[in-house]
Amino acid sequence: xxxxxxxxxxxxxxxxxxxxxxxxxxxxxxxxxxxxxxxxxxxxxxxxxxxxxxxxxxxxxxxxxxxxxxxxxxxxxxxxxxxxxxxxxxxxxxxxxxxxxxxxxxxxxxxxxxxxxxxxxxxxxxxxxxxxxxxxxxxxxxxxxxxxxxxxxxxxxxxxxxxxxxxxxxxxxxxxxxxxxxxxxxxxxx
Numbered sequence: 001x002x003x004x005x006x007x008x009x010x011x012x013x014x015x016x017x018x019x020x021x022x023x024x025x026x027x028x029x030x031x032x033x034x035x036x037x038x039x040x041x042x043x044x045x046x047x048x049x050x051x052x053x054x055x056x057x058x059x060x061x062x063x064x065x066x067x068x069x070x071x072x073x074x075x076x077x078x079x080x081x082x083x084x085x086x087x088x089x090x091x092x093x094x095x096x097x098x099x100x101x102x103x104x105x106x107x108x109x110x111x112x113x114x115x116x117x118x119x120x121x122x123x124x125x126x127x128x129x130x131x132x133x134x135x136x137x138x139x140x141x142x143x144x145x146x147x148x149x150x151x152x153x154x155x156x157x158x159x160x161x162x163x164x165x166x167x168x169x170x171x172x173x174x175x176x177x178x179x180x181x182x183x184x185x186x187x188x189x190x
Contacts, residue, residue, distance in 0.1 A: 026119030080115035097144030
């Protein structure tokens with residue numbers, strides 16, 4: 001009899017996209033790797049790092065949102081009142097623009113774990129943030145102009161953190177509950 005044919009097993013997709021120096025979301029990738037392939041900073045030269053500049057958000061609450069970096073711009077979102085800043089990295093962190101979504105003040109009374117924000121996401125020339133009162137806002141990354149603001153839930157029930165997912169719905173995983181959350185399409189926030 002003929003020997004069985006050998007079929008190569010399919011290869012899994014590459015887990016990490018090629019390193020491009022960008023950090024478009026809090027955990028860098030959808031796989032939440034928090035890993036950078038850049039090699040300029042090493043264990044050997046880390047002791048030589050010096051502060052180049054600082055920036056104060058003016059909000060003295062828990063700062064849990066990791067800044068994101070795209071091109072020469074760093075985007076920082078504050079805890080409530082969820083102000084989004086675009087900082088020019090080529091000009092020592094000079095503010096390019098500031099977006100203030102003005103979430104409902106009543107949302108502060110039902111926040112479970114301080115008034116923190118989990119961070120912004122960049123995709124297709126837009127920056128997305130969630131607000132304490134359960135909205136997702138899409139902002140033009142170059143100008144700071146609001147493109148949309150979509151209510152995703154009721155802040156009275158707690159707030160789930162949202163990854164921007166193109167046209168998908170998904171399970172929201174808040175600390176105190178698990179429920180279905182509508183995620184807006186990246187293009188228009190619906």
